[in-house]
């Protein structure tokens with residue numbers, strides 16, 4: 192009963208979200224009808240061991256939101272990723288999520304405030320710069336959660352992300368981004384793990400129908416499973432994108448976000 196109600200609510204949410212897709216004049220680069228970014232979180236080792244060779248062989252650029260502790264285990268691999276044009280983004284220092292997830296070794300989001308979160312973000316950036324020599328341009332909210340504190344003292348930390356990054360990516364969101372209206376500081380991230388090739392291609396096609404920007408979020412790269420993005424599904428999307436007739440633009444979160452920001456700024460200037 193309760194489940195049916197939730198289902199009804201989420202169907203309604205999807206319907207009203209599609210009603211908002213205005214028929215504006217935003218255009219992807221010539222010949223493209225959809226943008227797709229592959230993003231991976233936590234600097235899991237299989238991203239370097241399995242993911243990077245796969246992306247490089249296919250000429251695809253991806254975005255990696257690294258956790259510092261894990262990044263240290265494959266330093267050479269991450270430096271090679273940067274040299275090959277992949278994007279390294281921030282995933283915060285402490286990877287704080289809600290206390291309900293029992294994930295945080297230090298503090299949960301409920302125990303943070305805006306000051307301690309700002310410090311956490313700055314320390315992550317400094318750590319990435321020290322380890323890998325780059326300053327992150329985009330950010331991925333750990334667990335896709337965007338708050339600090341609890342109850343009356345709870346606040347959104349989206350403004351902290353907006354101050355520091357060109358884009359902040361969410362997780363487990365139900366729709367692709369509408370490039371005409373999306374808030375880059377809270378870009379929608381769609382789960383990319385544990386999908387068959389047909390399911391991943393369907394997400395690309397659904398985004399293409401709306402002229403959207405699909406950001407897929409993965410963790411491990413390997414054989415389809417919980418928190419594992421399937422190599423065969425990735426290859427199927429790469430193959431699909433290679434046919435110019437399909438109009439698929441695959442690029443990093445940073446590159447697509449820059450394009451969205453630039454295109455919207457130009458169309459505002461024209462008005």
Ligand SMILES: [Zn+2]
Nearest residue numbers: 232233333334
């Ligand atoms: Zn994470």
